[in-house]
Amino acid sequence: MALFPSSLPNSRKDTRTVGHGIQSIFLIGFTLLTLTGIEARLSYLQIVEGSQLRKRAESNRVLWLCHKYLTPKYREYIEKAQNTKNVYHIRSTKQISEFLKLIENETKFKDGASA
Numbered sequence: 001m002a003l004f005p006s007s008l009p010n011s012r013k014d015t016r017t018v019g020h021g022i023q024s025i026f027l028i029g030f031t032l033l034t035l036t037g038i039e040a041r042l043s044y045l046q047i048v049e050g051s052q053l054r055k056r057a058e059s060n061r062v063l064w065l066c067h068k069y070l071t072p073k074y075r076e077y078i079e080k081a082q083n084t085k086n087v088y089h090i091r092s093t094k095q096i097s098e099f100l101k102l103i104e105n106e107t108k109f110k111d112g113a114s115a
Contacts, residue, residue, distance in 0.1 A: 045053065088099055
């Protein structure tokens with residue numbers, strides 16, 4: 001039993017002599033075209049959109065600082081605020097101003113009670 005198919009008696013051999021050169025040229029051309037496209041895109045991102053991408057990177061640094069310092073404080077505040085579970089259904093702009101007055105009065109009352 002042979003390991004290679006070309007050594008089998010009924011196997012076909014590739015006897016084609018035309019087209020191999022064209023396939024090679026096409027493959028090389030396609031590869032060069034693809035690499036040129038990638039290089040053009042990278043150049044565009046670096047030159048044209050570079051400053052905008054740097055700004056986004058800076059904002060990511062700020063977001064990390066918020067996550068590191070503000071999130072624990074916010075979670076602590078949520079734990080403290082669980083004792084007063086008030087739900088307000090605000091459906092109009094008039095109710096917004098009433099809500100703000102209510103909150104302001106509550107904070108004044110708490111500040112006066114704790115003093």
